[in-house]
Amino acid sequence: xxxxxxxxxxxxxxxxxxxxxxxxxxxxxxxxxxxxxxxxxxxxxxxxxxxxxxxxxxxxxxxxxxxxxxxxxxxxxxxxxxxxxxxxxxxxxxxxxxxxxxxxxxxxxxxxxxxxxxxxxxxxxxxxxxxxxxxxxxxxxxxxxxxxxxxxxxxxxxxxxxxxxxxxxxxxxxxxxxxxxxxxxxxxxxxxxxxxxxxxxxxxxxxxxxxxxxxxxxxxxxxxxxxxxxxxxxxxxxxxxxxxxxxxxxxxxxxxxxxxxxxxxxxxxxxxxxxxxxxxxxxxxxxxxxxxxxxxxxxxxxxxxxxxxxxxxxxxxxxxxxxxxxxxxxxxxxxxxxxxxxxxxxxxxxxxxxxxxxxxxxxxxxxxxxxxxxxxxxxxxxxxxxxxxxxxxxxxxxxxxxxxxxxxxxxxxxxxxxxxxxxxxxxxxxxxxxxxxxxxxxxxxxxxxxxxxxxxxxxxxxxxxxxxxxxxxxxxxxxxxxxxxxxxxxxxxxxxxxxxxxxxxxxxxxxxxxxxxxxxxxxxxxxxxxxxxxxxxxxxxxxxxxxxxxxxxxxxxxxxxxxxxxxxxxxxxxxxxxxxxxxxxxxxxxxxxxxxxxxxxxxxxxxxxxxxxxxxxxxxxxxxxxxxxxxxxxxxxxxxxxxxxxxxxxxxxxxxxxxxxxxxx
Numbered sequence: 001x002x003x004x005x006x007x008x009x010x011x012x013x014x015x016x017x018x019x020x021x022x023x024x025x026x027x028x029x030x031x032x033x034x035x036x037x038x039x040x041x042x043x044x045x046x047x048x049x050x051x052x053x054x055x056x057x058x059x060x061x062x063x064x065x066x067x068x069x070x071x072x073x074x075x076x077x078x079x080x081x082x083x084x085x086x087x088x089x090x091x092x093x094x095x096x097x098x099x100x101x102x103x104x105x106x107x108x109x110x111x112x113x114x115x116x117x118x119x120x121x122x123x124x125x126x127x128x129x130x131x132x133x134x135x136x137x138x139x140x141x142x143x144x145x146x147x148x149x150x151x152x153x154x155x156x157x158x159x160x161x162x163x164x165x166x167x168x169x170x171x172x173x174x175x176x177x178x179x180x181x182x183x184x185x186x187x188x189x190x191x192x193x194x195x196x197x198x199x200x201x202x203x204x205x206x207x208x209x210x211x212x213x214x215x216x217x218x219x220x221x222x223x224x225x226x227x228x229x230x231x232x233x234x235x236x237x238x239x240x241x242x243x244x245x246x247x248x249x250x251x252x253x254x255x256x257x258x259x260x261x262x263x264x265x266x267x268x269x270x271x272x273x274x275x276x277x278x279x280x281x282x283x284x285x286x287x288x289x290x291x292x293x294x295x296x297x298x299x300x301x302x303x304x305x306x307x308x309x310x311x312x313x314x315x316x317x318x319x320x321x322x323x324x325x326x327x328x329x330x331x332x333x334x335x336x337x338x339x340x341x342x343x344x345x346x347x348x349x350x351x352x353x354x355x356x357x358x359x360x361x362x363x364x365x366x367x368x369x370x371x372x373x374x375x376x377x378x379x380x381x382x383x384x385x386x387x388x389x390x391x392x393x394x395x396x397x398x399x400x401x402x403x404x405x406x407x408x409x410x411x412x413x414x415x416x417x418x419x420x421x422x423x424x425x426x427x428x429x430x431x432x433x434x435x436x437x438x439x440x441x442x443x444x445x446x447x448x449x450x451x452x453x454x455x456x457x458x459x460x461x462x463x464x465x466x467x468x469x470x471x472x473x474x475x476x477x478x479x480x481x482x483x484x485x486x487x488x489x490x491x492x493x494x495x496x497x498x499x500x501x502x503x504x505x506x507x508x509x510x511x512x513x514x515x516x517x518x519x520x521x522x523x524x525x526x527x528x529x530x531x532x533x534x535x536x537x538x539x540x541x542x543x544x545x546x547x548x549x550x551x552x553x554x555x556x557x558x559x560x561x562x563x564x565x566x567x568x569x570x571x572x573x574x575x576x577x578x579x580x581x582x583x584x585x586x587x588x589x590x591x592x593x594x595x596x597x598x599x600x601x602x603x604x605x606x607x608x609x610x611x612x613x614x615x616x617x618x619x620x621x622x623x624x625x626x627x628x629x630x631x632x633x634x635x636x637x638x639x640x641x642x643x644x645x646x647x648x649x650x651x652x653x654x655x656x657x658x659x660x661x662x663x664x665x
Contacts, residue, residue, distance in 0.1 A: 136151055143530050156246075158517070168231050211572075273290070296392075340365060346361065406489075433502035436497055447515075447519050
């Protein structure tokens, strides 16, 4: 039996990394103690070895050894791969073992269990406090996990902006309201146009930069300027930490179960069904998803076979066609950037008599950017079809081009906004904050317009006139997950860019995201049909968070350029001869000599060298830990392969015995 098992050819079916790994002697011993020990043949072999070598461990002693190892690792009993009777026996042995290990060790282990259970209860309680849990489950059941991932991402951004609002309210807004000079009076008329462009009464309110003057809070180390700088720095540092952590966690998850994980068709057919489904519509959707995923896999396989059969002439023509189409994409991108530039120039013209025309010109750059970002991704999708790529490559290529379009459009808008001299004003910081305020308001207006003036009328036409040929061709729309996520990233980048010049912009973004959630929910549930093409979130979520990281980098660069562009003597907390760089110098001079020495050392090159050295050591340790984890993952994959091979071996033996019994009968 053992020889036949050794002759069997084990085929690695899990991933590309595991296909190249070699099972070492240590891993073989590990398999023999953990997996092969559960086989009947291994147990019989152990009994024979026990008769030959009486000093070897018995089966009960082996179980006690495993039990002691599991007990020391504080693994929950329900997580152990044993039957209920075995778990009861293990629990009784644990109680007996507590009496023999002493009071101190027993108390320490009970405290470990209590801390673990407390952590689990706190985790459940925190997850229960997250809003829209039932709504997200309903959306997942009707439209799949891809649409749910969009709403989860929206909820994450809403919570992030809410945290920004709390930080800014505590460090910036509240001190400015309490210690503000009340003798300053400003009379501004109220108009509905002011709500959309941020002028009038909003210009001198707590929304914009000029409101946060020094006032009565004007000590050396506690003043409005330092609090303002502290609040904005906290927001940026927290943003970097949260986004980088989210990106790293997503990359680790996609590395384990992403594109490198290739499950076979039998797994998708026999193990892909969710037995918790109770709704008929959700069951039909799940069947469609499984069928579409199998269809995509077959299309990918047929595409690779067709690629291998291409001749040299076909390759040359295809490469020439791809070069021409990419050149066309560059022309479209350049044209869109030029159009945005002319829209910015045209929006600077003033028409005081015509209020409606003036309001349209104020929103002309956002309107132009919205039209470009709506039309060109569909053009890119059609262009990718002619490039003769696989379906997955077409989706990723369209997504990358759309990412470059949206980020580059915003970057071009910010570039021409900084380079083009605007209207002369007492506070240039307010003018820049107004532009970010207008972009935020226009994102909400665009969401409302696309939901109630495009998607909903289209749905009514499909429902009331289903026999019309044009309506049949038009049909209900599908929820395009990548483009909607890119809109969220674009709006969040605008929030990061304008938070320094419009401190209440995170609060406005929180309210806007709250409206966007319910508007998008209405659009999905009422106006959309489930997508016929499976969206694989494992491979694209990392790309979305990486794009969010690029938006954060763009906002930091824009902030650095604007700080150097705006000369001292302006408005807000850094009026007069105060700037961001010298606002803390007066406070440092009033500190004791040891504190000044410590601050000067922290800002010196020696501390920077020590910090870089510490970062190198930490990164080296993390790389070593990652390399060790990679080896552990390889061993786990080998264990899975061995388990499947043992099952095939046992099924083969069982079928052989059954055939022998039938022949005997």
